[in-house]
Amino acid sequence: MSEKTSRISGFHTWSVEDRIARVADFAGLGEGERTQLAAPSNIGAELGDHMIENFITTIAIPVGVATNLKVDGRDVLVPMATEESSVVAAVGNSARQCYESGGFTTSMSGTEMIAQIQLLDVPDPHRARLVILERQAEIAEICNACDPVLVRLGGGFRGLEVRLVDTPTGTMVVTHIIVDTRDAMGANAVNTMAERLAPDIARWTGGTTLLRILSNLADRRVVRARATWTAEAIGGEKVRDAMVAAYQFADNDPYRAATHNKGIMNGISAVVLATGNDTRAVEAGAHAYAARTGRYRSLTTWEVTAEGHLAGAIELPLAVGLVGGAVKIHPTARALLAILKPGSAEELARVIASVGLAQNFGAMKALATDGIQKGHMSLHAHNIAFAAGAVGEEVGEVARRIIAAKAINEEAAGRALADLRGQ
């Protein structure tokens, strides 16, 4: 099997060094990136102090690599930063089950961000709305002048919307500037433009501007991914139908949808974090998008194809970048991006959406068959064994014993460890 395939069996059984070596060979990483990956907890105080205020320390989150993903015909190994066990394994398992049927196919609506300018105290909001819309050409010039580099890279102002928002304290005139931010997440670019433009809007309309900030409901930056799992690959029609019923539950009950979408975000946020992007921006956008019909619904859809296979699809806004912010200065985020090698922010978003779909498949399949605790408890048992003081091979043995005794707690693990050491 070539080094360029993401189909790797038993990756979890390899040593950490062997995993890094394989991933580095797959991605053609240089010495600097290999060294960076081999050093957990790998940013120094100087960089931390530079990144945020009142810095005192860092908290290390494990990064795993999801195997078996093929996205738009390209095999990818995907770095995921998460404190939760089962998340990385679920993506690899789910992707394995659709690898032979083609993996993931994706598309994206574009890389446009919206910034909002709130205008108050206008006696004639309908007139004000048209006054602003009439200035589109001038507004385009003002916005583009804020970021000539973005314009040179093919981005910049793309459009204008003015909405009237009725509130208990009166009608507000809300201007949306729509800006293509290309490979940047774009918050800084659009916020600068909104702040620069606001005084003109106030002057043209006679109102008072207040907030000037991007919207995380980035619905002009929507990414879509789909994949088909054959009924055979997933264990038959009964499993398939149970999964569709699980999806229907989520799509029609917000209590379930919140958990279903949380599982999707387990995958999405993990890649967003590993690549130095803003997890909160992506999460806010995803949940707002899930509620866009007025009811909070599933971010995915699941149905049965004419051939009897299971077709999954996901659609959500994904504002992620490859330049700017932590992406640019965090050495581990850079090394992890080098594993993925996305040609653009759009390509990164497409991979992330595929991970979200795979994660959802894994959670639904587990829930609709064995239940989530079976797989989860075995990993949890390892954590408990570790917490009870087991080291090296003791961890697996103590975990095995407390699972067999159906007593997955630290006390039982302590006893199992003492027994093991006494033998």
Ligand code: MEV
């Ligand atoms: C746990 O982190 C995620 C799940 O609850 C997702 C789901 O219920 O679909 C397993």
